[in-house]
Amino acid sequence: IVLLLAISGLIDVVNRIIPKPVIRGLQLAIGIKLLFAGIAMISNAGYQFAPDSVFTAIMLFVLVLISFRYGKIPGALLLFLVGIILVYVGNPVAFRDLGIGWQTPFIHFPSPGNFLNGFWRGTIPQIPLTILNSVIAVCALSTDLFPEKPLVPKKVAISVGLMNLIACPLGGMPMCHGAGGLAAQYRFGARTGGSVVLLGLAKIIFAVTFGGSLLAIISLYPASVLGVMLLFAGWQMIAVCVDMKTKLNIIPMALTAVACLTVGTAVGFIVGFVFNLILYKMIGLEKRKRENNTRN
Numbered sequence: 001i002v003l004l005l006a007i008s009g010l011i012d013v014v015n016r017i018i019p020k021p022v023i024r025g026l027q028l029a030i031g032i033k034l035l036f037a038g039i040a041m042i043s044n045a046g047y048q049f050a051p052d053s054v055f056t057a058i059m060l061f062v063l064v065l066i067s068f069r070y071g072k073i074p075g076a077l078l079l080f081l082v083g084i085i086l087v088y089v090g091n092p093v094a095f096r097d098l099g100i101g102w103q104t105p106f107i108h109f110p111s112p113g114n115f116l117n118g119f120w121r122g123t124i125p126q127i128p129l130t131i132l133n134s135v136i137a138v139c140a141l142s143t144d145l146f147p148e149k150p151l152v153p154k155k156v157a158i159s160v161g162l163m164n165l166i167a168c169p170l171g172g173m174p175m176c177h178g179a180g181g182l183a184a185q186y187r188f189g190a191r192t193g194g195s196v197v198l199l200g201l202a203k204i205i206f207a208v209t210f211g212g213s214l215l216a217i218i219s220l221y222p223a224s225v226l227g228v229m230l231l232f233a234g235w236q237m238i239a240v241c242v243d244m245k246t247k248l249n250i251i252p253m254a255l256t257a258v259a260c261l262t263v264g265t266a267v268g269f270i271v272g273f274v275f276n277l278i279l280y281k282m283i284g285l286e287k288r289k290r291e292n293n294t295r296n
Contacts, residue, residue: 001123001127001161002127002130002131002134002135002157002160002161003157003158003160003161003162003165004161005131005157006153006154006155006157006158006161007158009154011131011135011153011154011157012153012154014131014136014153015135015136015139015153018136018269018273019252019272019273019276020140020244020249021244021248021249021250021251021252021253021256021272021276022252022253022256022269022272022273022276023136023137023140024140024240024241024243024244024249024253024256025252025253025254025255025256025257025260025268025272026132026133026136026137026179026256026257026260026265026268026269026272027137027140027141027179027237027238027240027241028237028238028241028253028254028256028257029256029257029260029261029265029268030133030137030178030179030180030234030237031180031183031234031235031236031237031238031239031241032234032238032257032261033234033261034180034183034230034231034233034234034237035230035231035234035235035238036234037227037230037234038226038227038228038229038230038231038233038234039227039231040227041223041224041226041227041230042054042057042223042224042227042228042231044223045057045222045223045224045227050090051086051087051089051090051222052086052090052222052223052224052225053224054224056086056222056224056225057224057225057227057228060079060082060224060225060228061228061231063075063078063079063082064078064079064228064232074188074189075188075189075232076184076185076188076189076190076229079225079228079229080225082225083221083222083225083226084217086222086225087217087220087221087222090220090222091220094216094217094220095217097213097216098210098213098214098216098217099210099213100209100210100211101210101211101212101213102208102211103211103212105170105171106170106171107169107170108169108170108171109169122174126174128265128266128269129265129266130160130176131157132265132266132269133176133178133179133265134156134160134176134177134178134179135153135156135157135160135177136153137179138151138156138177138178138179138182139151139152139153139156140179141179141182141183141237141240142182144240145182145186145240156177159177160175160176160177163175179237180233180234180237181233183233183234183236183237183240184229184230184232184233184236186236187232187233187235187236188229188232241253248279248280248283251275251279252272252275252276252279253272255271255272255275256268256269256271256272256273259271259272
């Protein structure tokens, strides 16, 4: 569906008609969700002195701030390595099962019944979130972070459609280009396309080399480390919303964010879009009244 929207050009139409305060509301909601998710992961790690704990998260938080101060230190890579070390300290047995082994992928297509069930229960409810967060919001964020070369909605939508059509029959999970992911990568130092290429190559090499034996280590990865990453990603998303400085922009943005957080992304978008439209209609009427009064 996303691919069809891109090929038909409708995705560009959708991108043009969505007001900026509504997009900012979506980004604000995403940022707040990331912040709360990070806080929850850290608090669930526990308050005991252990490799995975709140105290670990506090120390790593400070460490990342120091890495930002001295820009040559890659904060994300530092966190990743610390996380691996903590897994080994807490569960050294997990590394004994790590072995080299190729797992041959195979094509799998769902049965008609499973396909229809997934379409109605998974695809249809997911479409608004995918379009708004994975295409519209991520393109808007790219304009903020990389104004000299922003992403084009049509190209992003084509990318989302193609990678799912290729990966899902091979057993891959549905994927997208989330605005939160872009915010996290930027916050931790990624500034060029080469960083994403290197990340992808590293993942492919690890997956092809170690196969399913990596799952044990991934499942034991410290929640405190992941929580710190989410905190910084959420803050980056919220930071781009500071350009909404007037009431005409802040109110629709806030309403969109609140509705997204309390009800859902699709409802939040509708609430923000309708309120923004009504607000500007009212402003237009007020202006016309003033003009008429001036003439009279």
